[in-house]
Amino acid sequence: MLVNLKTLGCRLNEAELETWARQFRSEGCQITQKSVDADVIVLNSCAVTEDAVRKSKQLIRRTHRENPTAKLIVSGCYASLNPAEVKSTLGVDLVVSNEDKSRLVELAKEHLNMATMPELASEPGEVALFAMGRQRAFVKVQDGCRYRCTYCIVTLARGEERSRAIGQIVDEINALHTEGVQEAILTGVHLGGWGAEFGLRLDSLISAVLEQTDIPRLRLGSLEPWELTDAFFELLQNPRLMPHLHLPLQSGSDSVLRRMARRCKTEEFAQLVGNARQANPDINITTDIIVGFPGETEAEWVESLKFINQMEFGHMHIFGYSSREGTKAANLPDQIPGLIIKDRAQQLLRLANSQKQATLQRNIGREFMVLWEAGSEPKVDGTREFPGYTPNYLKVVAMVGMGEDLCRHIAPARLIGMAENGGSLIAELMPMK
Numbered sequence: 001m002l003v004n005l006k007t008l009g010c011r012l013n014e015a016e017l018e019t020w021a022r023q024f025r026s027e028g029c030q031i032t033q034k035s036v037d038a039d040v041i042v043l044n045s046c047a048v049t050e051d052a053v054r055k056s057k058q059l060i061r062r063t064h065r066e067n068p069t070a071k072l073i074v075s076g077c078y079a080s081l082n083p084a085e086v087k088s089t090l091g092v093d094l095v096v097s098n099e100d101k102s103r104l105v106e107l108a109k110e111h112l113n114m115a116t117m118p119e120l121a122s123e124p125g126e127v128a129l130f131a132m133g134r135q136r137a138f139v140k141v142q143d144g145c146r147y148r149c150t151y152c153i154v155t156l157a158r159g160e161e162r163s164r165a166i167g168q169i170v171d172e173i174n175a176l177h178t179e180g181v182q183e184a185i186l187t188g189v190h191l192g193g194w195g196a197e198f199g200l201r202l203d204s205l206i207s208a209v210l211e212q213t214d215i216p217r218l219r220l221g222s223l224e225p226w227e228l229t230d231a232f233f234e235l236l237q238n239p240r241l242m243p244h245l246h247l248p249l250q251s252g253s254d255s256v257l258r259r260m261a262r263r264c265k266t267e268e269f270a271q272l273v274g275n276a277r278q279a280n281p282d283i284n285i286t287t288d289i290i291v292g293f294p295g296e297t298e299a300e301w302v303e304s305l306k307f308i309n310q311m312e313f314g315h316m317h318i319f320g321y322s323s324r325e326g327t328k329a330a331n332l333p334d335q336i337p338g339l340i341i342k343d344r345a346q347q348l349l350r351l352a353n354s355q356k357q358a359t360l361q362r363n364i365g366r367e368f369m370v371l372w373e374a375g376s377e378p379k380v381d382g383t384r385e386f387p388g389y390t391p392n393y394l395k396v397v398a399m400v401g402m403g404e405d406l407c408r409h410i411a412p413a414r415l416i417g418m419a420e421n422g423g424s425l426i427a428e429l430m431p432m433k
Contacts, residue, residue, distance in 0.1 A: 001029045004038035004070075006063065008056055009046030011187045011221045013076060015138035016101055017044055023105040035063055038070050040108065045076030045086075048154055049322035053078055057089070064091025071112045075101055077157035081326075098143070098158055135373040135408060136219075137181045141169050141205065142188030146196070147224075149250075150261045150328035151290065151321065158189045163197055166205055170212045182410055183217035183242075183371055184209075191220065192227025203231040210240055216410055217371060217391070222246045222288075225272050226264045236279040243280045244314075244393035247273070248288040252307030253300040256293050259332065266307050273311060284314040284359065284392040291348055292321040292341030294332035301344055309351060314359040314393070316352040320345050353422075360418060360425055363394055367414045367430060370396055372406035387424070388413070395424040 003024045007013040020042060021031050035041055041063055045056035056078040064072060068091065075096040079086045087095045094111050096104045144161040145154070173184045186205070188194060194202045202223075209218055219242040235241055247269070251257050254265050264272075276283050289308065296304075308316075320341040323330045370388040378384050382402030389395055397419055400406060413427035 001039045002032045002037055003029045004032050004035040004041045006059065007044040008059060009048060009052060011138050011185065012140060012189060013044045013046065015140035015187050018138055019140065020104055027105060036067050038067060040071045041067065042073045045074055045078035047077035047081050047157055049319065051322065060089050060092065073108055075104060077154060080157045136183040136185060137176045138185045138187050139169060139172055140188065141186050142191060142194040145190040146193060148261060150259065153324040153327055154189060156326055161190060161193050161196060163194045166208045170208060173209060173213045173215055177213060177215040180408060182408060183219060184215050185219040185221055187221035191222065192224050201229060202227065203229060203235055206235050206241065210238055216240060217242055219244065222248060225269050228272050233275050233279040236276060242391045243283040245276055245283060246286045250288060250290050251293060252304035256296055256300050259295060260293060282392050286315040287313050288317045289348060290319050290321050291344045292336040294329055294336065295334040296336055305351065313355050315356055318345055318348050318352060357422065360394065364415050364417060367412055369410050370413045370427065371410050374407045396427040397424055398427040398429055
């Protein structure tokens with residue numbers, strides 16, 4: 001039986017896809033990247049914005065049109081918030097809520113009469129992971145969120161916080177490393193809230209992974225800035241913990257942050273970023289920004305731009321505010337007109353591009369150990385282009401001679417210039433030291 005897995009949205013959705021891939025493989029199924037060939041299609045939906053809901057609906061309909069005979073399972077935040085709507089969509093055979101995600105394969109077998117053959121399952125589970133095109137593994141360590149930022153619908157869709165035990169996480173990462181995975185990314189809805197049920201903090205989990213596994217690279221998903229502790233900053237000096245932090249700022253105006261119910265003022269955010277850069281000068285700080293939050297005045301917008309400019313982010317995810325029914329922000333006065341949101345987003349995009357270019361330029365001439373991904377098809381002369389990522393999460397590309405294959409290897413490279421697209425750096429391979 002062929003299973004195709006699709007996702008929209010966050011890294012947590014990616015992590016869940018990889019878990020399902022391994023579980024389906026253990027039942028004797030094969031993972032296919034072509035939905036038209038699949039007997040079963042699983043779609044992990046998103047609802048973080050109205051646009052994400054629209055894209056989720058479109059993907060469900062398109063998936064059914066492309067393969068109307070396949071059994072279609074829909075899960076994720078859109079499915080959890082609107083189960084009746086999703087269930088009534090043409091082609092959907094099973095809706096699995098976020099609460100039941102851990103039982104998705106079991107529910108599929110129960111409700112869809114799947115003919116699984118566990119005796120044919122392969123060991124280890126390398127095929128499932130790499131058949132999906134993954135060069136690194138997302139490891140879900142936590143779900144749910146205790147906070148109630150006024151704009152966020154995800155906390156409603158994901159429910160209460162719950163953490164996985166250290167032993168489970170360590171065992172999964174060790175198994176992934178045995179299968180050839182070189183980098184694990186810890187992810188969760190509220191990653192910094194991991195361990196609250198156990199009286200522990202995230203730095204305890206990171207320390208355990210570094211001590212009890214040999215995986216060369218450990219990376220972190222999005223972290224709320226107020227979760228960073230002195231112990232965490234000490235860990236940033238460990239070369240196996242990748243020097244990249246994604247810290248959602250959301251706004252550079254304290255008055256807007258108060259309306260968002262964020263727990264970190266700009267002065268505190270700047271101090272935390274300074275602490276991180278002092279702990280590891282190579283660190284790359286990226287962020288999320290919401291443009292046009294209700295009541296955002298021109299003065300607040302100018303204040304926000306000024307602060308963001310001071311932070312020198314390596315990359316920004318920019319979101320035009322999207323009103324979501326069920327959130328407090330949807331009922332706030334002074335909703336911002338769409339044309340103003342669009343104009344402000346364009347202003348911020350120009351600043352974001354400028355800061356990203358500056359970050360890339362600062363790293364030209366330096367050498368890094370790069371985790372290489374799958375290469376392009378061979379050119380006429382037999383050479384291939386391989387993309388990869390530095391420890392501080394800069395995308396690089398290198399041309400490699402005929403017959404060489406870098407995929408899934410960590411190898412040194414020197415960054416020699418900017419790629420034509422402006423979003424990555426050109427690298428040349430260096431001899432191993």
